[in-house]
Amino acid sequence: SFLDLDEKLLDLAGKVELVYSPIADAKHFPENVDVTLVEGAVANMDHLALAKEIRERSKIVVSFGDCAVTGNVTSLRNKLPVDDLLTKVYHEGPGAVPRGGEIDKVVPALIPRVLPLHQVITVDAFIPGCPPDPERIWAAVSSLLAGEPVVLADKMRKFG
Numbered sequence: 001s002f003l004d005l006d007e008k009l010l011d012l013a014g015k016v017e018l019v020y021s022p023i024a025d026a027k028h029f030p031e032n033v034d035v036t037l038v039e040g041a042v043a044n045m046d047h048l049a050l051a052k053e054i055r056e057r058s059k060i061v062v063s064f065g066d067c068a069v070t071g072n073v074t075s076l077r078n079k080l081p082v083d084d085l086l087t088k089v090y091h092e093g094p095g096a097v098p099r100g101g102e103i104d105k106v107v108p109a110l111i112p113r114v115l116p117l118h119q120v121i122t123v124d125a126f127i128p129g130c131p132p133d134p135e136r137i138w139a140a141v142s143s144l145l146a147g148e149p150v151v152l153a154d155k156m157r158k159f160g
Contacts (some may be wrong), residue, residue, distance in 0.1 A: 001065065001131025002037075006140055015145055029053050035144050037064040037127075039047045041074040042115045044059035044108035060144065064137075066130035073130075075114040082110045 003009070019033060020026045029050065056062055066072040078144055106152040117123055127140050 001134070003131070004131075004134040005138055006134070009132075012141065012145075029057055029059050033058045035062065037062045037141075038068050038117055038123075039064040041067045041071045042111065042117060042120045043074055043077070044110050046108040048111060048120060051117060051120045059123065060124045062125040062127060062140065062144075063117045063119075063123045064127050065126055065132055069126050069128045071114050071116045073141045075116075077110075078113045082112055113118060 005012070018024055019030050020036075033054075035053050038051070038054060038061060040047070042051055063069045067074050071078075118126075125140065125144075127136060129136060
């Protein structure tokens with residue numbers, strides 16, 4: 001959804017430095033980040049560790065999209081027994097992998113329930129939507145870049 005900003009991405013390119021993302025080559029989240037947009041719910045131990053690291057190293061953390069804001073589709077897993085889920089999928093399903101194999105080293109352990117980001121760390125701003133529409137994203141990002149004050153609602157900053 002961020003890419004739907006189209007030509008506005010060119011405006012952003014001169015104002016921001018992308019330091020960590022699925023498309024950046026960074027292996028570790030850097031120190032002293034001004035703004036971090038986090039998309040997606042917290043579903044496993046790797047997500048949990050990264051969320052805490054992001055909070056420690058970012059001045060402003062923005063929960064981006066409904067999965068991060070509410071848990072949304074990802075949280076549908078919450079009705080399934082987590083202990084059995086990976087066993088059924090990876091060890092008993094079609095193409096099963098024996099226990100103790102490589103899959104156990106690369107698949108992060110699930111946390112008991114999928115959580116929206118704000119239930120794991122303090123979030124400064126929310127951009128709801130599945131996906132958020134480009135106008136809402138642009139309003140939030142351009143306000144943050146301009147250093148404009150944001151509206152406080154229930155001690156949490158909200159956009160849109």
